[in-house]
Structures are given as C-alpha cells and as structure tokens.
Amino acid sequence: MSVAAESDVSGAAAGGASGTSMHRAAGEWGVSGLTINYGRRPALVDVTLAVPGGAITAVVGSDGSGKTTLARALAGALKPSAGSVRRPASRRIGYVSAASGVYRDLTVDENLEFTGGAYGLRGAALRERAAQLLTRTRLTDAHDRLAGNLSGGMRQKLAFAMAVLHEPELLILDEPTTGVDPVSRAELWRLIAGAAAAGTGVLFATSYLDEAERASMVLVLNRGRELVGGDPAAIVAALPGAMFTVPVAGRRDGSGSEGDAAAEPGAAEAVLDGREAPYRWRRGADWRVWSPGGAPPAGGTAARVDLSDAVIVASLQAREGAA
C-alpha cells in the first residue's frame, strides 16, 4: 500500500482563465488494483479507479456491492488487502458517510463549530467560512435549529457543509442523496458540482444510474468487482449489437389515449418470449430488447442506447458468465 504524500503542486487548473480565484491544484487521487477482504469475504476485488481533482466520479452499485467499502478505503478508514490507494493527508479529505455523520442533538452552528474545531479552524476564520457555507447551502435561517429537526435534504446539505468546511482536496460522498427529494437533490448536486468546479476531486456513491450519468466518470460495481467503467458516453458507445423497443400488446397507451386496458393475461409473452429475446426488460409500456447480433426482434423499433441499457446488458452477461 502506498499513500501519496499530500501533493501541493500549484498549477492553473484547466479553467484558470476565469475570474474565480477558487481554483486549486487538481490532485490525481484514486485506487489501483484495490482488494479488500472482510475476514475471508472479499468486499472489493482488484478495483482501479481514478478520482481526479476538478471532476465528479460516480460509483454505482446496490447495497453490498462494495461502493461503501471503496469510499471508506479511499478515505483511509480501511486497510487494503492488496493494491494501493492514492489520497491526500486525511485532514485534506472531506467525507460524508451514508449515515451522514451529523449530530442530531446539536444545532447547525454547533455541528459546524465542532467539525471546524476538529480540523483546526477557529475564531473569525471559522465563523466566516461557516457563514459562507450556510449561505451557499441556504441554511442560514436554520443555523440555530437542532440538526435532528431538519428535513432529510437540509441535513444532507449540512453534512456537505461540514465535509467541505476545511476546503478538502478530496471529497468523498457515500450516498449523499438517499432519501433526499428531487428539489433538495438538485441543490445538493449544484453544491457538489461547485466543489468540483473549484478543483476538488469528488467521489460520489449512488445506487441510481440517472444520478451517475451526471458524473464525468462512472464505475459500476457488482459484488465487489468492476462491471463497467469509464466515461458514460464511452460506456454507451462500447455496447455492441443494437437496442430495440417493442410495445407491449394490450398495454394501455402511455399517452393516456383510449387503449385496450383489459389486457389478456400473458399478452406480453405472446409478443416476445425468452427464446426469441433473452436480453429484454421492461421500461414503461415497452419492452427494451438488446440484440447482440443487431437483428431486430419482431415488432421492434430501433432505440438509442443509454447508460441504463448498457449496465443491464453487462449485468446479464456477467450473470451468464458466472452460470
């Protein structure tokens, strides 16, 4: 295991031409060949992922896929069984665990004060930074409320504020939007993008692909191993074959117009059966069908591949490979 020393290389970030003075050195953090075992059980197997400064990197997977393990290993909270971790010194890391780490019986101010103290911020510097973050997270009016009384979205924003209080070079967010509604999530995403725009490297774990699509790089984990990874557009482009949609017979038209709602049981299977189209799954009123050879299924219309399609196909192929 080698942990890179804190790098303080100064150099203009890519967008240094702009008028913002917030740009800092873009570190190149990440893990390489990382394997972590819990006892005998492997939680991560040979995972490599770069988490560059000034960008958002998403890790996608189900509960138990290893994404929390990866986040914690990058944060330095777990010792690799094999492979290496490149990360800044721990006081330059901001980490939000899935449990968010906010003290519910302290106020917003007290939470920030405590975290600031832990990172050696105090006095006027702490007050100024805390006020700035409260404004940015729109929590100023809630500054004296107990964190336990905040909504889920506000609490996650507080967790974010606590994690970036000391202006870390690497920000690790484990499912920061779980249980957060879309309005708060949009705010949270904007905050996270802001951190990346200012040069911070962001690692973001989620179980939803629609979220991961906003990141510049994506790693999909399946039982501790990489399923697919890379630029979302590249993952999509790399899918061979072709995608089709096949409408489900008897399904009420999604547009709400008159349709035959009294579906015959099994009508869908009459159109497609497993032998004809083994790679198929539902999306709304249609089947999505992937054809490895590119031949269209009966009644199929060509469809644009998206990240979700690519990941589902990869999962199905992995499952076949294992069987």
Place this chain on the structure above:
Amino acid sequence: MTQSGEMPANGGGASRPASPAPPLVAVRAVTRRFGDFVAVDAADLTVGPGEVVGLLGANGAGKTTLIRLILGLLRPGNGRVRLFGEPPSRRTRRRLGYVPQGLGLWEDLTVTENLEFSADAFAVAAHSTRADAPAATRSARADASAADATARAYGGAEPLDADLRAARDQLVRDLPLGLRRRLAFAAALAHHPDLLVLDEPTSGVDPLARARLWDTIHATVEDGAGALVTTHYMDEAEQCDRLVVMAQGVVIAQGTMRAIIGAATAVEVEADHWEAAFAALDAAGLPLALAGRLLRVPGGDQARVRAALATGAVAARIRIVPATFEETFVTLATARQENS
C-alpha cells in the same frame, strides 16, 4: 400537462366503456390537516386497472399522507377516498398489496415463514369475509390456501425466483437487500391483489435487479391490477404510465411524463472549461446542473445565460434542449414554494 379537474365518478375506468367497474383508487378533493398544517390539500388521484401511476413530490409534499389515506391508515378530513368503489376498510385491504419503503418483512422469520404469514393473513380474511365480499373477480383467487399461495410465490415464471427458493430457510435479516425486496414483492403479490401500493420499490438495488422488479410490476399490472408507486428517482418515474406531482399538499401536475414536460426547455452550455462556465452561471444565481461535462440551466432563458457567460468572460456554445422530467419537476415544485 393535464391538470386534475372534476371527473366523473368512474373517472379512471372511463377508458373502459364496456366495463362499469369503478377505478381502483379514486381520491376526490381530499384534504387532511394535522393541527394547522395542511398535509394534503384538495387532492385528486385516480388509479385504474392496467396502469402504473407514479406519485412524486418533495419531502413534506403530502405523498406519505396521501398514501396512508389510500391504505386506510388515516381518514380524510374532507373529500372522499374510494378503493374499488368503497371506503377503505378491512374488505378493501384484502385486495391490496403493499410494499413499504422499509419492506415490512419480519427479519427474524425465514423466507418461507414470511410468505406463509402473509398468505395466512390474506387467506384467513378471505374465509371470514367471503359471505359479505363483493363478487370481485380477481380477489376470488385469494381464497386459496396458504400452502397454495406460498407455492405460487415460488412458482412464478420469473427466472430470478430460483434465488428466493434457494434461500427459503434463511432468516430475512441474513439476506442481501435485493433478495429482501424480491421477497417483499412475492409476499405482497401472493394473494393476487387488485392494487399494488409501492413506496420507493427499488431503492438500494442494482440496475438489473431494478429492471427485474419492474418486469414483475408490469406483469402484475398487465394481469389487470393497478399500481401506485412513490419515488424520488427518474429511473423509476419513467416506468410509470402516468405521474402525479405534489407540492405542499397540492397536486400540481398530472399526466404522462411527456405531457408534464410539455414544452419546457433547458439551456445546455458546452464550454471548453466547464468549471469556468459553472462559476459564471453560479455567480449569476441561475438554476444550474452538471451533466457529465455539460451544464444545464433548466427553464433558463438564453439571454440571461449569455449575459452571465459574458460577465465571466467564458467562451461557450449554448443551445436550447427539451427539459428533462426531473428539471421540469424541480422547476414546478420550486415555483410553487416561491409563490406561497
């Protein structure tokens, strides 16, 4: 977008002129207060057979209260809630399959024991209420014995059910989340409910498992049931036939995803250095989201975007693109918040 208005009593069934059956769920002008707080304000909602209706809203928008009203766990202050044409009661509950966010499984029981319990719960009810039950076509099948129901839960055509069968003697607390979700579905579907109520049905599972759970929901719905699904995620919203969007207790939009998006647009910004563009647009206080290396300004007008970029001296290409559903939703909900 179709705003909900006065509907005939059999609104949801209107598309089935041959059948006089009432909609599965008919919520009409329902208001529910808790003290001074109006959790649900004159809401309308219909779920018909053969459709998946998605219920979306920010936290505190009234989704949970509305679901509890439909489940019969709360009574409306004003308005009417009808399930299968009657007020929520024990009789309507036996035609209902509910998967809460926490799954509602007994973690210290095995897979089989959980299935047996819910089968018993519904089978027993079927026997004790058979005399006064309406001649409901689908729920007649709920009379099957517990053993039958359990067998059906395992015997489905879905290839993934083999996993559940293999884990049948394991305690639920020892199962991975994906399998637990599948078990919750199996338990909720075993009595062939006419209405599925699913609260964030696929959270925490991987994309393939999510697709398979939705395959199950669609198969059930095509068998004649209806489904009401709450979610925060677009991966799920796009699976629904129709969406109902709530904010501050009020239904602010309903219709298909396409209809709700309507003509809403976003400004897409492509800059050589997205960081600089982000900083410029952020400073201008515009709504802003990052998508890969592109920036999006939902509902933003081109002129303001151009002005902000010029102020920051950022060179970028901009174009108008259709808004995503999530962007439309956030714009609607935010507008509602700011108006009140």
Place this chain on the structure above:
Amino acid sequence: MWAIVVKEFRQLRRDRRTVAMLFLLPFLFLIVFGYAASFDVKTVPTVVVGPLATTVAAHLPGQFDVVGVHPADGYTQAFNELRNGKAIIAIVTPASLDARNAQILIDGTELLAARTAITGFSQMKALSSGVPTINQGPGQAYYALKLPTLKVLFNPELRTSVIMIPGLCGIILVFVGTVATALGVVRERQAGTLEQLAVMPFRAWQVFLGKIAPYLLIAVIDMALIVGAGLLVFNVPFRGSVLTFALGALLFLFVTLGVGVLISTVSQTQGQAIQLSIMTLLPQILLSGLFFPLYSMAAGVRWISYVLPMTYFVKVARGVMVRGTPFVALWFPLSMLAVLGAVVFTLSVLRFRRDLAPAGAKDEDGADVAEASA
C-alpha cells in the same frame, strides 16, 4: 389471529435472549428470594470483652455466635471490632460482678441483625430483672423463668421464602406482561411491520390478541413453575383454593398486559419502552407491600400503593397460598384487580386500535361525513 400467534412464537423461538429472560429470570428470582435474600437472621457474630468475658460468653444463648473473647481488653477494643466489621454485637463486661450492668454495643448499620439482637437482649433484661445477683451465672437465670407462650401462625419458622414466593409470582407477571409485551409490540413498530399488519386484512383485536397471546401463555407457564418450585423445593404451603389464586393471577395478568400495550403505544423505540417499563416495575416491587409493610409507610406513599395492582395481587397470593384465606374474604382486592384490569385493558385496546387502523370495517359513508363536518 392464529397466523399472528404462530408468527409470534416463531420469532420468540429465534430470540434467544428474550426466551432466556422469560424462562431463566423466574429461576434467578427463585434462587435470590428463596435462598439468598433471606430476612431470617439466625446468628449474630458477637465479641465479648472485659474481665468477665469468658463467663458471659459461655452463657450467651445460641443466637449469639461468639467470634471473640478478650478478657484483657475493654471498650476501645470492642468499638474497633465493630468498626472493622469483625462482629455486629460487642459485650463489654463490668470489672467486677458487683459493678453496674454490662455495656452492649450494636452495629446499627446491620439493621436486621441488630433488630434480632435487641429482641434477644430485651428478653434477657426482662428475665434477669427478677434475679438479685448474677452470681449464679446469667445462664441459670434465663432458665429459671418461663417464656410466655408464643404461637406463630401460618409461618411458624418465620421463613422469608414462604412470604416472598407468592409475591414473586407477581413480579414475574409484571415482567412478562409489561416488559416483554411492550418490547414485542415496539419491536414491530420500529421494524415498520406494525404498519404492514395494519394494512393486512386483520381486525385490530385480532392483532392485539395475537400479539399478547404468547406472552399470556408464557406468563402462565412461568407462574406454574414458580408455584411448583415453591411447593416442592421451598416447602411453601398452598392452603387455599387454586381457583381463587388463578382468578387473582389472571386479573392481574390482564392489568400488566394492558400496561405493556399502553407503554408500547407511547414508545417509539425499545429503549423508551424499557425505561417506561422499569418506571412501572419499580414502584410495584417496592411499594406493593411485598418487602415493606403497607402500614409502616407514610400516608402519601401508601396511597400510591393503593393504586398499584401488585398491592392487591400480593394480598391475594399471600392470602390464598399461605393463610388459606377463602374467596369471600378476598372480595376487595379481587374486585380492585378487576376494576384496574378493566380500565387499563380497555384503554390499551382503544389506543392500540387507534394506532393500528383508524378506518375500521365500520367506516361507512356516514363516518366520513361525520369526520368531515367535525
């Protein structure tokens, strides 16, 4: 409802800690109250000092266990022996037989032993007052006079276990009825499965009875075990009617189960449920007359005792088992238990119903309209 009972037993079977608590605890209590926590003080460690120490020590009655005789020492040594915990009683004999009475020191921190000693000495004093001198030796003086005839009824050996074991049944009933029931219901609420039960086609009473039935059964088994052990191992008599005892126990059990369910309806977490349970458990154990007699309590405290169901159960249980009190003489405590049971149980059913399913089967249009206009 049967489905819930079966489910409940399956869950209990896996919950080893609770099962252990429900079945081992009675035995632990039996051992504690049957053997260890005895209020019967048989012998008191005693030292005797002073010139006449040897003579006095030789004539002390059996309840004084002489652990030291020091003719050469005086008061100071006696004081030290007590302070150092070597003895509880010290007798400082006078320098000569003509001098004043011996001085007796008693360790006041050992309440029960001290009380035994004081009783013993007061008898000695009464007896020796008629004797002009103690030249004959103190021992002879005692035997010279006769004790008045004393007859202790029901518990002639004044054994603690005889009075504690009937009360122990009460503690176990409170434990199973209140603590275990409250925990069982709150666990479902915390897991979110109570809501699942609410949307299943059960009636509220089915869920209620299904949840409490297993605890009812366990409580009955526990009680049978305790009474059985009491009779066989500790020779506690059972002089009265088993039916009267069973009736009292059943009524009491309904109160405790009701309290358990009530606690569960106001607790969000198992921790809160335990706190509240302990708050109901402690006063019942301490103020019910089980340890301290009601007549020796301050009037205000005694009124607390009068609203505690345990007070009445202790009266019934001790009465029936030890004294053989007939049913008619127990009408008051039995009806108090019935009243408390009816009040608490009804309250708990209502609260539970409200918690579970506000829209019951009777929810017709009329109910909706009534709610809407209210």
